[in-house]
Amino acid sequence: MDETDADPPSFRLASIEDFEPFVGAETVDRIMAKAAPLRDLHVVNINSTYYGGGVAELLSSLTLLMNAAGIRTGWRVIEGRPDFFSVTKKMHNALQGGDIMLSDLKKDIYEEVVYENACRMHLDHDVVIVHDPQPLPLIMHYRKTAPWIWRCHLDLNRPNPDVWAYLAPFIERYDAVVMSLPEYAQKISPPQRFIMPAINPFTTTNKELSEAEIDERLDRYEIPRDLPLVVQVSRFDKWKDPQGVIDAFRIARKDVDATLVMVGNTATDDPEGQEIFASLCASREERICILSVQDSALVNALQRRAAVVLQKSTREGFGLTVTEAMWKGAAVIGGKVGGIRHQIADGVNGFLVETVEEAAARIVQLLKDASLRERLGAAAKETVRQNFLMTRLAEEWLDLIGSFEASFKLRGPVA
Numbered sequence: 523m524d525e526t527d528a529d530p531p532s533f534r535l536a537s538i539e540d541f542e543p544f545v546g547a548e549t550v551d552r553i554m555a556k557a558a559p560l561r562d563l564h565v566v567n568i569n570s571t572y573y574g575g576g577v578a579e580l581l582s583s584l585t586l587l588m589n590a591a592g593i594r595t596g597w598r599v600i601e602g603r604p605d606f607f608s609v610t611k612k613m614h615n616a617l618q619g620g621d622i623m624l625s626d627l628k629k630d631i632y633e634e635v636v637y638e639n640a641c642r643m644h645l646d647h648d649v650v651i652v653h654d655p656q657p658l659p660l661i662m663h664y665r666k667t668a669p670w671i672w673r674c675h676l677d678l679n680r681p682n683p684d685v686w687a688y689l690a691p692f693i694e695r696y697d698a699v700v701m702s703l704p705e706y707a708q709k710i711s712p713p714q715r716f717i718m719p720a721i722n723p724f725t726t727t728n729k730e731l732s733e734a735e736i737d738e739r740l741d742r743y744e745i746p747r748d749l750p751l752v753v754q755v756s757r758f759d760k761w762k763d764p765q766g767v768i769d770a771f772r773i774a775r776k777d778v779d780a781t782l783v784m785v786g787n788t789a790t791d792d793p794e795g796q797e798i799f800a801s802l803c804a805s806r807e808e809r810i811c812i813l814s815v816q817d818s819a820l821v822n823a824l825q826r827r828a829a830v831v832l833q834k835s836t837r838e839g840f841g842l843t844v845t846e847a848m849w850k851g852a853a854v855i856g857g858k859v860g861g862i863r864h865q866i867a868d869g870v871n872g873f874l875v876e877t878v879e880e881a882a883a884r885i886v887q888l889l890k891d892a893s894l895r896e897r898l899g900a901a902a903k904e905t906v907r908q909n910f911l912m913t914r915l916a917e918e919w920l921d922l923i924g925s926f927e928a929s930f931k932l933r934g935p936v937a
């Protein structure tokens with residue numbers, strides 16, 4: 523058969539029905555019934571990066587799942603120069619409680635780049651969903667004919683008041699604001715809804731892998747397999763406390779032998795990653811591997827093979843990496859902050875820690891006790907099955923979009 527006779531590659535999207543083995547037929551039927559009246563609506567999501575970080579990970583799966591359910595859901599990414607992303611990363615940090623010097627120059631860069639994006643976006647969708655602070659002011663440049671929703675993924679426990687006051691007039695224009703947790707609620711007029719993220723079990727990051735596939739992935743990066751692995755997967759970001767992970771591992775190693783693997787990527791909207799990665803490299807040694815690479819199969823392999831997975835964040839809106847590792851039955855130690863406190867029940871399906879010393883003690887305890895690892899890992903997987911699979915997320919979005927039916931007369935099904 524010559525090449526021209528070959529069948530075109532056959533691809534298919536994961537559908538709501540594919541989740542039936544995990545969530546049951548009743549849940550699938552209920553979600554499909556909610557999707558039916560919204561079929562053919564045109565929805566657009568706008569964020570600031572196609573890869574690197576949880577928002578991109580979520581959007582890549584959720585937009586496809588919505589399309590498979592018949593809702594025409596798109597994903598646009600705003601463009602910006604490095605100085606734009608330098609300003610927006612400072613805003614991101616300040617929204618999570620960091621300091622910021624909000625000069626007029628920074629505001630001008632931010633607002634001008636968003637205006638330029640607005641000029642070439644031509645949004646005439648039935649629903650517009652804007653993610654995080656980077657594209658937030660887009661709404662100022664449209665005559666609103668559809669519901670606009672701002673979805674903030676950050677840990678909003680203690681936003682810097684200056685940055686909040688500056689962003690508030692943009693936020694006020696939205697028809698709803700979605701945050702991950704009720705504790706992130708703010709004093710604003712738009713209705714606030716709380717939706718926790720979720721994972722897709724069929725992606726390269728999460729699908730089943732054989733032991734041989736895991737070995738192959740680890741060998742490719744020369745990750746030693748002779749000792750138990752302690753793993754943290756995270757963007758190189760100060761809120762993920764990478765130095766705290768190294769310090770905790772060093773303390774733990776006085777009692778147990780293991781290899782620490784830290785894998786991180788850098789996102790196009792996060793200019794700080796490179797510098798943080800470079801500063802960590804001084805800590806590399808035979809038993810401390812630090813890799814900057816975007817390889818979802820490696821993330822999957824590490825989360826499956828790890829004896830202990832750490833997510834020692836000091837701020838975390840919701841840690842997708844935590845849920846990904848729990849789905850693989852890993853014993854996870856998470857920072858007792860933000861969304862992680864709602865993902866891990868301490869001592870039941872993982873551990874929560876507040877300090878480097880506590881993290882070190884839990885690493886030692888888990889490395890010494892295989893049955894504890896197994897018990898926590900099994901409970902972790904069940905927690906994800908019940909609460910954190912993407913069908914739950916899709917259903918909550920369908921509910922929210924459907925709730926605008928009366929006020930915006932969303933387009934009904936095409937006859």
Ligand code: UDP
Pocket residue numbers: 574575576577579727755756757785786787815816817818821840841842843844846
């Ligand atoms: N991730 C990845 N490679 C890396 C680091 C992270 O693919 O080297 C993925 C990770 O698997 C997860 C997402 O990026 O899906 C990070 O989401 P999370 O909510 O944990 O953190 P965020 O980066 O959004 O703060």
